[in-house]
Amino acid sequence: xxxxxxxxxxxxxxxxxxxxxxxxxxxxxxxxxxxxxxxxxxxxxxxxxxxxxxxxxxxxxxxxxxxxxxxxxxxxxxxxxxxxxxxxxxxxxxxxxxxxxxxxxxxxxxxxxxxxxxxxxxxxxxxxxxxxxxxxxxxxxxxxxxxxxxxxxxxxxxxxxxxxxxxxxxxxxxxxxxxxxxxxxxxxxxxxxxxxxxxxxxxxxxxxxxxxxxxxxxxxxxxxxxxxxxxxxxxxxxxxx
Numbered sequence: 254x255x256x257x258x259x260x261x262x263x264x265x266x267x268x269x270x271x272x273x274x275x276x277x278x279x280x281x282x283x284x285x286x287x288x289x290x291x292x293x294x295x296x297x298x299x300x301x302x303x304x305x306x307x308x309x310x311x312x313x314x315x316x317x318x319x320x321x322x323x324x325x326x327x328x329x330x331x332x333x334x335x336x337x338x339x340x341x342x343x344x345x346x347x348x349x350x351x352x353x354x355x356x357x358x359x360x361x362x363x364x365x366x367x368x369x370x371x372x373x374x375x376x377x378x379x380x381x382x383x384x385x386x387x388x389x390x391x392x393x394x395x396x397x398x399x400x401x402x403x404x405x406x407x408x409x410x411x412x413x414x415x416x417x418x419x420x421x422x423x424x425x426x427x428x429x430x431x432x433x434x435x436x437x438x439x440x441x442x443x444x445x446x447x448x449x450x451x452x453x454x455x456x457x458x459x460x461x462x463x464x465x466x467x468x469x470x471x472x473x474x475x476x477x478x479x480x481x482x483x484x485x486x487x488x489x490x491x492x493x494x
Contacts, residue, residue, distance in 0.1 A: 369403035
């Protein structure tokens, strides 16, 4: 009787081991994955989601001192809006000279047209007298020659005015090249306080904004900015690559 009872207990023990739940095996020799309870959050936080392409890299096309920053951090800007301006005093002087040359060329053209008109009137007035032999042939020839010279002076003055206007356009482009503008689409000004502080700290220092080689801008059309690398503090080990 005792032997049969012990045998029954042994059989029950074996059945319990066989039908007991087994832990999940680790895949590839690693630890078994933890199961996340359905419908529960791992972490909850509040903040601002900013896309990775929200950074605009902008630069002026010329070197110079930063004179003014015209937008604040986070301001909405439109395409072509001025964001910053470089010192353009030297270029402004050249622009004033070019404008003066254009004004002088226009005055010379007006005078040339006036002389040409008077010469043409003299030639027209003397032509009937020349046909009636009431004037010497030499006098009418001089009137015709004076009218031709006056017309040539008008052509030369017009060409001089065109050249002066081209020089004026070049100087206006030089002024515009010292302005940093927003890209081809409306966007938000870079929300980087460090960038703003960097511009403010170097506003009165000779920090060149180097003319850019073609480069891919991040998140906006424009030119890539290569800012001066900050100097490393002395006594600090440089990180290894």
